[in-house]
Amino acid sequence: MNIKSIKLSLIKMPLKQAFTTHLGTVTEREAIIVEVEGKDGVSGFGEGVAFSSPWYTEETIQTSWHVLKDFIIPLIKENGIAHPEGTFALFSSIRRNHMAKAAIETALWDLQAKREGKTLSKLMGGTVDTIPSGVVVGNPNLPAAITQIESYLEKGYYRVKVKISPENDIQYIAEIRKKFPDLLLMADANSAYTLEDAERLKSLDEYGLLMIEQPLDYDDIVDHAKLQSKISTPICLDESIVTFNDARKAVELGSCKVINIKIGRVGGLGEAKRIHDFCADKGIPVWAGGMIEFGISRAHNLALASMPGFTIPGDISGSDRYWEKDIIEPEIKVQGGFITLPNRPGIGFEVNRKRLEEVTIFEDKIIF
């Protein structure tokens, strides 16, 4: 792909509001911004979405940086890349580290789309121009959560996801459902339960949840299959689906009825599309999950969610959900519950270099 240089920037920004799951609270966010510059002067952008500590996956900002700098970038330098489609195969000599891989792979897709003069959505086989927006409420305080939901509904958000745990579930969901009887509502447990909680989880069936996300262990598909046979609320898997084969096995076992696809978690847009295609073939709806991300990752998510199998509104909110000022322009905006896809080539948004510089802690540029 005639690469001239790859620049890594470590950025940090505070969240407008703390975000809590039963695993912990996030108050500020770091990310690695990847810029792949071609010899033609065109740049593609990607975003490394690992968190600062390994609470969600084993990858962290530090491990991503190390793997990018010391393994992935040297591999690209040595072998070259003809097309982003070949990236995941090239990276197969490096086990896992999917968020680091996706940070580069998504930048290559952006570069490819810009060179072809196409939107990333069109290049990936997207079929729609607008994406329904969804928002996540990570607030265990019920009155505060209700106020937050009200304000998002006023802004036009279409679907709301709340975080639950055994300390905060049945009454929490019951009150939210009572207040918002028609809301597209779902709950994410981030592995807060075991199979012994099956009866407790069954009692959530009466609240008409769109789905319950990742109730059991982060690496489990066997117990989820047992649980799904006991409850009628569809189970959605998030953390358990790290590879294409995880998705295939989970569907074969009946471990879930829905899959949340996160580009970073599965190692890039190519793998995300492969899982999407498989699920479409099996009649399993998918949606795009969020990582409390900045505008570049959000833009890649928009392109992903424009594929035809994404029939459930994902975690794609506007830039102002978490940030006072995002690193892209224009910022991503929700209007009437929908986000309109940009029509410029690639991710379709410009990186706001001034803002990027303001939030950069350090950077490193590797010349090819």
Ligand SMILES: [Mg+2]
């Ligand atoms: Mg989740």
